[in-house]
Amino acid sequence: AQKITQTQPGMFVQEKEAVTLDCTYDTSDQSYGLFWYKQPSSGEMIFLIYQGSYDEQNATEGRYSLNFQKARKSANLVISASQLGDSAMYFCAIEAGGTSYGKLTFGQGTILTVHP
């Protein structure tokens, strides 16, 4: 079974500053993928970034980067130059291989509030 832990229920950041959202995971699979999604108040789930367990380099997508530390089983999301529109709930998720392919296990989420 897979597990995602997000220990920050809420985070606050000043506009234009960087913020790190924590995510640790647990899985017995050697092959897995880690995802970050953004959920605004409207409810939609917006895909942000993906990191494969065999990827040696940290994933980056625009202002989003994933600080992947495999030995620590952590996959923190870094948002640079925060914008007011970044205020939302952020979920970390894991997809393991084998019969779990396609099934995402989500963490409890972190509510990010960006202050002007």
Added chain:
Amino acid sequence: GAVVSQHPSRVICKSGTSVKIECRSLDFQATTMFWYRQFPKQSLMLMATSNEGSKATYEQGVEKDKFLINHASLTLSTLTVTSAHPEDSSFYICSAREVGGGYGYTFGSGTRLTVV
């Protein structure tokens, strides 16, 4: 990019009635779709995996007879909540992945079900 359309976005129904939610991949074929449930301020929990042309696979604890899933075509999966009760009130959201379209799973916009 891949788009998943979900309807309706909101529905209010009376206790004891059934509600059908549609999830449609607009510009790609999805042999597999996933249905999640989310309670307010909580995480997404996978309910079932919808497989085109075959029976859905339900997660442990999810009642098959209450949550009927039909995946009749490569672009459409439906979730029917039968004999709905107030405790079924929740946010339901589907997802699919476009083969060759990247790593991210695309989610529908979700359906907020209220049973009165």
